[in-house]
Amino acid sequence: MRLSVFALVCLFLTACATREKGRERISFNKEWRFALTEKQANASAPDTDDSNWRVLNLPHDWSIEADFSLDNPATPGGGALPGGMGWYRKHFKLSESDKGKVIYIDFDGVYRNSRVWLNGHLLGFRPNGYVSFRYDLTPYLNYGKEENVLVVQADNSDQPNSRWYSGSGIYRNVWLVKTGQVHVDNWGTNITTPVMNADKSTVEIETTLKNEASDVTVEVSTLIQDKEGKTLYRISSPVEIAAGGKKTVTHTIEMFYPELWSVRNPYLYTAITEVRVGNKLTDRYRTTFGIRKFDWDEHTGFSLNGEPTKILGVCLHHDLGCLGSAVNPRALERQLQIMKDMGANAVRHPNCSTSVTGSDCWCRTRLSICGGNGNHRTTMPDILTNGMKKT
Numbered sequence: 001m002r003l004s005v006f007a008l009v010c011l012f013l014t015a016c017a018t019r020e021k022g023r024e025r026i027s028f029n030k031e032w033r034f035a036l037t038e039k040q041a042n043a044s045a046p047d048t049d050d051s052n053w054r055v056l057n058l059p060h061d062w063s064i065e066a067d068f069s070l071d072n073p074a075t076p077g078g079g080a081l082p083g084g085m086g087w088y089r090k091h092f093k094l095s096e097s098d099k100g101k102v103i104y105i106d107f108d109g110v111y112r113n114s115r116v117w118l119n120g121h122l123l124g125f126r127p128n129g130y131v132s133f134r135y136d137l138t139p140y141l142n143y144g145k146e147e148n149v150l151v152v153q154a155d156n157s158d159q160p161n162s163r164w165y166s167g168s169g170i171y172r173n174v175w176l177v178k179t180g181q182v183h184v185d186n187w188g189t190n191i192t193t194p195v196m197n198a199d200k201s202t203v204e205i206e207t208t209l210k211n212e213a214s215d216v217t218v219e220v221s222t223l224i225q226d227k228e229g230k231t232l233y234r235i236s237s238p239v240e241i242a243a244g245g246k247k248t249v250t251h252t253i254e255m256f257y258p259e260l261w262s263v264r265n266p267y268l269y270t271a272i273t274e275v276r277v278g279n280k281l282t283d284r285y286r287t288t289f290g291i292r293k294f295d296w297d298e299h300t301g302f303s304l305n306g307e308p309t310k311i312l313g314v315c316l317h318h319d320l321g322c323l324g325s326a327v328n329p330r331a332l333e334r335q336l337q338i339m340k341d342m343g344a345n346a347v348r349h350p351n352c353s354t355s356v357t358g359s360d361c362w363c364r365t366r367l368s369i370c371g372g373n374g375n376h377r378t379t380m381p382d383i384l385t386n387g388m389k390k391t
Helices: 329-342 356-364
Strands: 002-013 023-027 032-037 054-056 084-092 102-107 114-118 121-126 133-136 148-156 174-179 182-196 200-211 216-225 231-241 246-256 269-277 280-297 301-304 313-315 346-348 368-370
Touching (some): 023 280, 121 133, 182 280, 200 216, 200 280
Parallel strands (some): 313 346, 346 368
Antiparallel strands (some): 002 280, 032 084, 102 174, 269 280
């Protein structure tokens, strides 16, 4: 029996801190105030006095800063470091020109049991310490001279809760996202290749749009660019979206003689989604992807792009050893390059969601990614687990 899998992989959101026309995705990592407190303490009120709190930049793992001890409730299996409860507070202002935009806060991961407040309003609770999440800040924001206070509580006091080192706090990146009222939804693109050949591949881009305005007809365009930024293909279509609704549009593009992603040549394309209301660009959204073909045969084994390939894999957890769990792109790159130099060509991510930063590094470092058993994001390129297609 032969199982053939045609897949598009290495799908992840590009972490972009620069302004793009129609959308801003701004790093929100700098100048947070931090304090470790007792479990019953509450620092969510905007007027809480945090003037004596420690000022730091994210990502931050408070556990790695403490002393190792066999007496810590995490036990050696959890790293023998303390947990506790941490509070983070960020003061910021927005321009009057931001009125009318939709403004989100994106957390790549907070460990764990996080609660988030803006100006005293509870935005939500996230028990899982590994998945990314988003909150809409728009209804509670102040503009102009009036200050905003964003507060995050991370509660890692219930120990032990892990059989590996988890870290504690806002240990992954935070982003402030500004869009127009009609925009691509969170994780709103899904790219597949139902037909994949060396001379021609069919690429399908599903884009989910969200409308925070009244009934509207928008023009949605998809551009595919090569790694140098040259636009190779473009397709557009009108879409009607009801007020407060969502709509998914599918664009199909035939790419001739595409560059295939491989462990020798990790070639990545970029799909750019543009949303226009009339002549106004309301959103511009980037999705980086690669194209490759898998075959699995019970007699000849695994092949990549038609070439027999031995999977030489390792399993890596999300932490960075003595650096702790705070995401560090250069440390991730170094770690993965050591694996490459050792001969590895695949990585199995652990039983928890890996950061966007980590998946980005894996794809660019010429490493295939195999799914773990955990509750990872659907945007992670879960290519192959135990010889079975992940759906």
